[in-house]
Amino acid sequence: MSLLPDTLDPWPAPFASAPVDLVVDLPGSKSLTNRALILAALADGPSVVRKALHSRDTLLMAGALSSLGAEVDTDGDDWHVTPAPLGSSAPTDDRRVDCGLAGTVMRFVPPLAALVPGVTAFDGDPHMRNRPVGEMLAALRALGVRVDDGGSGGLPFAVHGTGSVRGGRVVLDASASSQFISALLLVGARFDEGVEVVHSGAPVPSLPHIEMTVQLLRHHGVAVDDSVPDRWAVAPGPITARDHLVEPDLSNAAPFLALAAVSGGRVVVRDWPRSTTQAGAATADILGRMGCDVALVDEGLAVTGPQRLRGVDEDMHDVGELTPAVAALCALAESPSRLTGIGHVRGHETDRLAALATEINGLGGHVVEHPDGLEIHPAPLHPGVFHTYADHRMAHAGVILAAAVEGVTVENIATTSKTFPDFAAYWSGLWAARV
Ligand SMILES: O=C(O)C1=C[C@@H](OP(=O)(O)O)[C@@H](O)[C@H](O)C1
Numbered sequence: 001m002s003l004l005p006d007t008l009d010p011w012p013a014p015f016a017s018a019p020v021d022l023v024v025d026l027p028g029s030k031s032l033t034n035r036a037l038i039l040a041a042l043a044d045g046p047s048v049v050r051k052a053l054h055s056r057d058t059l060l061m062a063g064a065l066s067s068l069g070a071e072v073d074t075d076g077d078d079w080h081v082t083p084a085p086l087g088s089s090a091p092t093d094d095r096r097v098d099c100g101l102a103g104t105v106m107r108f109v110p111p112l113a114a115l116v117p118g119v120t121a122f123d124g125d126p127h128m129r130n131r132p133v134g135e136m137l138a139a140l141r142a143l144g145v146r147v148d149d150g151g152s153g154g155l156p157f158a159v160h161g162t163g164s165v166r167g168g169r170v171v172l173d174a175s176a177s178s179q180f181i182s183a184l185l186l187v188g189a190r191f192d193e194g195v196e197v198v199h200s201g202a203p204v205p206s207l208p209h210i211e212m213t214v215q216l217l218r219h220h221g222v223a224v225d226d227s228v229p230d231r232w233a234v235a236p237g238p239i240t241a242r243d244h245l246v247e248p249d250l251s252n253a254a255p256f257l258a259l260a261a262v263s264g265g266r267v268v269v270r271d272w273p274r275s276t277t278q279a280g281a282a283t284a285d286i287l288g289r290m291g292c293d294v295a296l297v298d299e300g301l302a303v304t305g306p307q308r309l310r311g312v313d314e315d316m317h318d319v320g321e322l323t324p325a326v327a328a329l330c331a332l333a334e335s336p337s338r339l340t341g342i343g344h345v346r347g348h349e350t351d352r353l354a355a356l357a358t359e360i361n362g363l364g365g366h367v368v369e370h371p372d373g374l375e376i377h378p379a380p381l382h383p384g385v386f387h388t389y390a391d392h393r394m395a396h397a398g399v400i401l402a403a404a405v406e407g408v409t410v411e412n413i414a415t416t417s418k419t420f421p422d423f424a425a426y427w428s429g430l431w432a433a434r435v
């Protein structure tokens, strides 16, 4: 087995010929790091984001905030941030923000750019132009911000910052992404009237991520009223500078815990938080329902795989980002599964429902795609190439299948760098040599 990182494409991801027994340390959460950075850039003094995730999405966020005048020192694990000079800086019109494929950059940064005088142009990877943002741009306009998108409702667009934003009440449809709401809440305290965001439409996905936003705002002394469903109000005022200690990324824990599930082995993820707003925590419950033994132990979360995995019937609306890893596990289960409530993941890094159905079926699987989910039936899988569509979590699905089915290779494993530094080297170095 090659321990080469991602230099081979497709990558010969390791096959687990025997049960694994591992303890893993995982890098920090993307969602927590990027929220902490935004709040640090808006705060009333310098602060430190400890154990920050060092990955493409977080470096793009640091780059965006730097171009808006904040200072973000990304050397080492603890990132020191000096806030952006909101409202007071001399206008410049040549600022560019590269969103890459990071939803958090495309959605969280524009409201902040509105508070910095001058024009900020946003663009990203080719696929980023397909990801939804139009409702959020319309909401910004309703709050008093000028945004030019050439009528496209997406990237590329330009935000014309004047140094202040009126704010107030806005109604929007956030059924495509919870990030529309998080974006307005994260910055809303710095709007003249604060912000009151009302959702109107099909249910908002990924609610734990909005809870994460609210919790972090309160940590910074911001008053948030979330007492009424589908309505969030942020009072105007300062954002107090506070340091953060970033939790491990529990969504990125999914492939590691899945390794225990598919090999019948044991994996412990260190420093699993006892309480968290991360959606990835749900992996533990789902694995339990699939027949794994799951326990919080002194070191972290321990998962022991069963002889055979059971299929599950899961509403994944709150935890859509876990869909690829869970779908891969379902394709290896002995009974059928249904994953529902995830039409919105068609707007993620790729159309994840279409991509999963195509790739799992390409390996001999039996996946039926529905508008808002997947039906996955047991079927023997065979060797082949699993394509990732530049989606880090498709790569996670690929390595899970490769661990269970000898001869599966994963195309563009390097795409994992979106949220995990050197994933391939870590994944193979950790266990391939031992089984
Ligand atoms: O706010 C965040 O950090 C995220 C919110 C969710 O987005 P959607 O609501 O678009 O699913 C999630 O899937 C994404 O990985 C991260």
Ligand SMILES: C=C(OP(=O)(O)O)C(=O)O
Binding pocket: 101, 102, 103, 104, 321, 348, 349, 393, 419
């Ligand atoms: C949907 C995801 O990312 P983003 O923050 O780019 O929306 C994800 O990481 O699964």
